[in-house]
Amino acid sequence: MSTLATPLKGHAPPPEAPHPAAAPDPATDPMVPRPFRIVRVKKELSDTFTFDLVAQDGAPLGFRPGQFNMLYVFGVGEVPISISGDPAVPEVLVHTTRAVGTVTRAMWAMKAGATIGIRGPFGSAWPVETARGGDVVVVAGGIGLAPLRPLIHTLLNQRESFNRVMILYGARTPEDILYKTEVRAWRGRFDVSAQVTVDRATGGWSGPVGVVTRLINAGGFDAPSTTAFVCGPEVMMRAACDALTRKGVARGKVWLSMERNMKCALGFCGHCQWGGAFVCKDGPVFNYAAVADRLPVAEY
Amino acid sequence: MDDVSGLLRPADQSALIDALTARGYTVLAPVRQGDALTVAPVTALDQVARGWTADQTAGTYRLRRRDDARRFATTPAALPWKRVLHPPEAHLWTARDTGNGFEMISKPEPPPKQALLGLLPCDLAAIARQDKVFDNGTFADPVYTGRRENALLIAATCAQAGDTCFCAAMETGPDVRSPCDIALTELDDDAGWLVEARSGKGAEILSGLPLAPVPDTAFTQRDAIAEATAAAQIRTLPADTPGLLHRHLDHPHWQAVADRCLSCGNCTNQCPTCFCSNTEDVTSLDGTIAERRRVWDSCFSLDFTYATGRPLRQSTESRYRQWITHKLSTWHDQFGESGCIGCGRCITWCPVGIDITEEAAALAALEDAAEAAHA
Structure with a gap:
């Protein structure tokens, strides 16, 4: 831990602030957020939005697909949010968030030009490299597509490294389909099989209706060589992991990403414990073989 | 030396x-x-x-x-x-609104x-x-x-x-x-x-x-x-307590404990290894200075664990199971040893006298009885 004495630029320290000479340094203190500027806000769905962020100090935030950051709203609080951008373009940090709590609702009200504090990246990543040479099945439910998007970017950037690539996405209704433009683009590619199903059809929906596990059961992938990446509500992940293994995909080649509340993301606050795992540092990406026994335990 | x-x-x-x-x-x-x-x-x-x-x-x-x-x-x-x-309460940092973002101005x-x-x-x-x-x-x-x-x-x-x-x-x-x-x-x-x-x-x-x-x-x-x-000590824990708890995450005995447990968190406050904390963000009256503090927290709080905005451990039995399982079982997975050091404070300071050693023993006895019934 360093105690860099950063001079305050042209401001006298306010009387409420103790120890003005010792400003904490985000580079060495994992508790301290780095200021990022919101350069673009995109309203994705009725309650879901995407921020493009650029570091105020200009240093890009490199990350691996599946990792997350702690996002801080000045004076309000901090929440863990997965990174949704392209790992090959670390200059722009992308976060897609649903407004469900105090902090995320405050974020919903923020506009381009505003500042967000960032700590990270934290946690385990989707092990893309282990999927090389075989088929890849990406299974997403609802906003679970957001943590999978960096993985999909990587798969498409390195498309020749994989055999078949399938993206199976379930949303509640056609209005709840996230990243619609990109989903359309994936569906338009000849080297990707992207399928979308909805729980409830509305408007002119002509696609499949039903849970995403139906798309898994329909097959189209070579199970022994398949690596699967799953993210969505826990009940959906349980069903999807079960369906994948029943199709013959090895448990050790199925990966899922867990969501838990976190206060520190460093393994100190204890909130994100799931069995013996700290989701913040042992996860959020877990191997299904390692967690299959705890995944069905209620209120665990 | x-x-x-x-x-x-x-x-x-x-x-x-x-x-x-x-x-x-x-x-x-x-x-x-x-x-x-x-x-x-x-x-x-x-x-x-x-x-x-x-x-x-x-x-x-x-x-x-x-x-x-x-x-x-x-x-x-x-x-x-x-x-x-x-x-129980620690200052983490203070930041100031610069009008164009914020900057860190202090540390503990x-x-x-x-x-x-x-x-x-x-x-x-x-x-x-x-x-x-x-x-x-x-x-x-x-x-x-x-x-x-x-x-x-x-x-x-x-x-x-x-x-x-x-x-x-x-x-x-x-x-x-x-x-x-x-x-x-x-x-x-x-x-x-x-x-x-x-x-x-x-x-x-x-x-x-x-x-x-x-x-x-x-x-x-x-x-x-x-x-x-x-x-002079009379209390002990059953053999293979970590495995015992791991085998019975869904055991009805947790409900029997929950019938007595007040979910008050005295045990976690008294426990010298319990480490969980929450953060509090506090602002000055004019909103220009924001401070982040850390305070002790307890896994017995309803909103300690939530996902998608909803408390995950809504029942007292799930919260008691979380505490005892972490202390005696999953702590081994995390740190290679028990999270319990045997001071007995959780027993002394429990308002209704729930005894961590008795509850582990009760679970072991129920397991033995179930095995005997199947034999």
Whole structure:
């Protein structure tokens, strides 16, 4: 831990602030957020939005697909949010968030030009490299597509490294389909099989209706060589992991990403414990073989 | 250098506190506060509790006069030492709104230099457990590690088992086993303190004290005191407790505990290894200064764990299961040892007297009965 004495630029320290000479340094203190500027806000769905962020100090935030950051709203609080951008373009940090709590609702009200504090990246990543040479099945439910998007970017950037690539996405209704433009683009590619199903059809929906596990059961992938990446509500992940293994995909080649509340993301606050795992540092990406026994335990 | 040892006669014992004070330490020791033995700063030896202990049973704590003049036969203190290194409230940082974003303008005060005098072996083991939590190989917590690096640990051979104690079963005491700077044993008949350096820091302090030679019988006496304390303990844990709990995450027994558990969190506050915390973000009245604080939290709080904005452990049974399973089972997965050090505070301070050892034993008995029924 360093105690860099950063001079305050042209401001006298306010009387409420103790120890003005010792400003904490985000580079060495994992508790301290780095200021990022919101350069673009995109309203994705009725309650879901995407921020493009650029570091105020200009240093890009490199990350691996599946990792997350702690996002801080000045004076309000901090929440863990997965990174949704392209790992090959670390200059722009992308976060897609649903407004469900105090902090995320405050974020919903923020506009381009505003500042967000960032700590990270934290946690385990989707092990893309282990999927090389075989088929890849990406299974997403609802906003679970957001943590999978960096993985999909990587798969498409390195498309020749994989055999078949399938993206199976379930949303509640056609209005709840996230990243619609990109989903359309994936569906338009000849080297990707992207399928979308909805729980409830509305408007002119002509696609499949039903849970995403139906798309898994329909097959189209070579199970022994398949690596699967799953993210969505826990009940959906349980069903999807079960369906994948029943199709013959090895448990050790199925990966899922867990969501838990976190206060520190460093393994100190204890909130994100799931069995013996700290989701913040042992996860959020877990191997299904390692967690299959705890995944069905209620209120665990 | 580390093998300094000697006898500190009663008349010379003040010299230890003086030596610590001269080196800039705030000395913390067991003191009597009202009808309890707690931990507080002292500046002189006569402030350290002498000739007092506490009788502890499930749900009760009673101060009692001893028939000897021991200072460190207190049974586990009513306020755990945990707060010294992992404070109930800690300032993390302060930031200021610059009108164009925000900037960090402060960090916590330099960690205090504290000497912990008269730690019982269980509480010393708890510090070793928290050392692993707050420096986990990936991250080090600046608040805890700063205080820990500045701390001097003086642990005492435990001469008094409480009814709720089970350090012998957890292999954390009653002798001083975990790393510390000085190990201290109060010899019988007020003959003095046998002091043994356990670190370079401890040796440096002891070498400046008026030490008398170690009496021939001192080490034998030290071991006999610990053995007697161990022999007086009545509680233990079932064989393979980690596996037992892991096998029965869905057992109906958790409901039977929940029928009694108030979900009050006393056990987590009292537990010297429980480390969970929450953060609080506070702003100045005009909104231009924001401070982040860390406060103790408890897995018995309804909103401790949530996903997608909803509490995940809504039932008391799931919260009790989380606490006992973490303490006795999944802590092994995380840190290679038990999260319980056998101090018994959770039993003493539970308002309804729920006993962690009894609940583990009950689960083991139910498992045995189920197996017998299937045989």
